[in-house]
Amino acid sequence: MSIRSTILSQFVQVSREQNKSLASLSDSTLLLDSGLDSLCFAIIVARLDDCLGVDPFETATDDKFPLTFGDFVKFYEDAAS
Amino acid sequence: MKMPQVEASLWQLIARAGDLRDRFLWSAEDGIAFGHLAGRSILDTDLELLAGSAVLVATTRQLTAALAAIELDGVARRLVLCPPDLSAEHIAAIVAAADIDALVTDEASATVLTGCARTVRCNPKLAAAAQTRINRHRTEWVLVTSGTTGLPKLVVHTLSSLTAPIRPGRVISLGRPVWSTFYDIRRYGGLQVFLRAALGAGSLVLSSPSESTEDFLYRAGDRGVTHISGTPSHWRGALMSSAANRIAPNYVRLSGEIADQAILDDLRSCYPGAAIGHAFASTEAGVAFEVDDGLAGFPAALIGRSGAEVDMKIEADALHIRSGRTAICYLGDAIAPLRDRDGFVDTADIVHRRDERYYFAGRRDGVINVGGLKVHPEEVEAVINRHPAVRMSLVKHRKNRFTGAVVVADVVVRADRGWPADQTGVLQSEILEACRQSLPRHKVPATIRFVSSLNLGTAGKLARLGA
Numbered sequence: 283m284s285i286r287s288t289i290l291s292q293f294v295q296v297s298r299e300q301n302k303s304l305a306s307l308s309d310s311t312l313l314l315d316s317g318l319d320s321l322c323f324a325i326i327v328a329r330l331d332d333c334l335g336v337d338p339f340e341t342a343t344d345d346k347f348p349l350t351f352g353d354f355v356k357f358y359e360d361a362a363s
Numbered sequence: 364m365k366m367p368q369v370e371a372s373l374w375q376l377i378a379r380a381g382d383l384r385d386r387f388l389w390s391a392e393d394g395i396a397f398g399h400l401a402g403r404s405i406l407d408t409d410l411e412l413l414a415g416s417a418v419l420v421a422t423t424r425q426l427t428a429a430l431a432a433i434e435l436d437g438v439a440r441r442l443v444l445c446p447p448d449l450s451a452e453h454i455a456a457i458v459a460a461a462d463i464d465a466l467v468t469d470e471a472s473a474t475v476l477t478g479c480a481r482t483v484r485c486n487p488k489l490a491a492a493a494q495t496r497i498n499r500h501r502t503e504w505v506l507v508t509s510g511t512t513g514l515p516k517l518v519v520h521t522l523s524s525l526t527a528p529i530r531p532g533r534v535i536s537l538g539r540p541v542w543s544t545f546y547d548i549r550r551y552g553g554l555q556v557f558l559r560a561a562l563g564a565g566s567l568v569l570s571s572p573s574e575s576t577e578d579f580l581y582r583a584g585d586r587g588v589t590h591i592s593g594t595p596s597h598w599r600g601a602l603m604s605s606a607a608n609r610i611a612p613n614y615v616r617l618s619g620e621i622a623d624q625a626i627l628d629d630l631r632s633c634y635p636g637a638a639i640g641h642a643f644a645s646t647e648a649g650v651a652f653e654v655d656d657g658l659a660g661f662p663a664a665l666i667g668r669s670g671a672e673v674d675m676k677i678e679a680d681a682l683h684i685r686s687g688r689t690a691i692c693y694l695g696d697a698i699a700p701l702r703d704r705d706g707f708v709d710t711a712d713i714v715h716r717r718d719e720r721y722y723f724a725g726r727r728d729g730v731i732n733v734g735g736l737k738v739h740p741e742e743v744e745a746v747i748n749r750h751p752a753v754r755m756s757l758v759k760h761r762k763n764r765f766t767g768a769v770v771v772a773d774v775v776v777r778a779d780r781g782w783p784a785d786q787t788g789v790l791q792s793e794i795l796e797a798c799r800q801s802l803p804r805h806k807v808p809a810t811i812r813f814v815s816s817l818n819l820g821t822a823g824k825l826a827r828l829g830a
Contacts, residue, residue: 300804321804324766324809325769327765328769328809331810340764
């Protein structure tokens with residue numbers, strides 16, 4: 283499974299578990315508009331750490347934080363490369 | 364010169380408890396009859412030299428420590444029981460803090476301790492005592508706790524505070540009880556069992572660090588153990604072993620950690636003929652109460668009873684205890700008082716009330732902060748452990764940039780439930796769903812990892828980071 287599809291499946295899974303209405307995701311979707319809250323993102327990041335073996339948020343400075351879903355995917359792709 | 368009146372010594376209490384014949388202390392290697400201790404000594408002529416001294420008992424074997432303690436109570440001014448696995452640095456600190464005059468050891472080449480004027484090597488074979496034991500001192504019993512950080516704490520008890528929770532007939536016993544414990548008897552939980560055996564006209568089967576849980580249970584079973592004690596984690600380990608059915612106890616006791624409903628139910632199922640009780644006790648607070656109704660938590664009526672032997676109150680959700688069973692003080696500098704001005708010990712154990720019962724949530728210093736909301740790992744573990752396929756679990760924090768931390772869980776699956784290895788995803792979903800049903804969302808583990816075992820600390824408690 284690609285990094286993108288792994289991330290997407292976690293967004294879908296966590297939104298279901300947390301009873302959140304997930305927005306239709308495109309690369310330009312702002313994370314703030316995704317329908318997920320900070321606890322959802324915390325869970326997604328923890329699970330991606332288990333799946334992909336990396337947590338790029340751990341060392342990133344705030345100004346590097348992804349704003350869109352596309353940024354989020356690239357954030358992980360860059361960290362994994 | 365007239366000697367001041369002192370209370371009965373441990374040896375005198377043992378002798379009063381009943382016939383010394385056919386009562387034994389058994390280690391993994393050998394055993395000794397209580398009756399064989401009369402007129403004999405492992406300290407020999409050195410015992411007289413230790414009179415009035417502060418003595419550190421640092422032995423390899425529990426049996427030797429037990430025999431030394433029996434001889435030294437009433438003779439030494441202070442008796443420090445050194446638990447196993449203490450570093451030389453910590454032992455040196457204890458020698459200084461407890462103002463130790465003499466070291467009692469069974470090691471041929473004991474570590475040279477600075478500041479310790481005398482070293483006494485126990486005679487592994489009991490020799491005829493040089494003189495009659497004279498009870499002259501109200502010996503301080505000092506127990507060493509595993510502190511959360513840095514040096515262990517030295518907790519001062521007396522024989523009186525240690526034996527105050529022990530009442531004849533408190534537990535079901537047909538004939539002579541044969542006690543055993545997974546604990547080391549140089550820690551509070553184990554010492555309680557040693558004293559219950561010694562003062563209750565019973566025998567004791569000691570554990571051994573070199574022995575597997577299975578081998579220990581086989582040995583305990585062969586000795587006909589009737590009363591046996593350990594932490595919930597000890598018991599989960601015992602139930603995971605193939606030797607759980609090698610013992611058929613009348614009384615199963617849990618203490619030292621929160622006894623959740625799952626472990627109480629599992630023990631009831633494994634030992635249908637046994638009384639199963641869980642006690643709240645700590646080195647500092649002593650034994651506060653015992654619960655024997657088979658349910659987790661404790662009746663709310665225990666709090667605030669006037670005139671009770673153990674006075675309990677709850678402040679800021681933490682259990683506070685005042686009784687004749689609590690320790691007296693800590694030894695050493697720069698440690699907060701053990702008791703407050705009113706004599707209460709703050710246990711730092713957090714309890715929550717539901718209806719007419721209080722339930723332990725966890726330790727105050729073990730709280731995980733998820734986005735500003737508190738999570739006690741133990742309350743999440745109690746929910747996970749209720750799943751029929753789960754033997755035990757450890758909930759811990761993982762750092763996270765979004766909420767500061769999230770809760771994650773390591774889970775050990777019950778081997779006897781035969782959960783297929785390729786179906787762990789289903790099990791994971793079931794456990795998470797059970798958590799979502801019972802807990803607020805910030806307490807539900809973000810991830811669950813299946814592990815084959817969980818580490819226990821030296822006191823038999825689940826090893827928690829920073830605990």
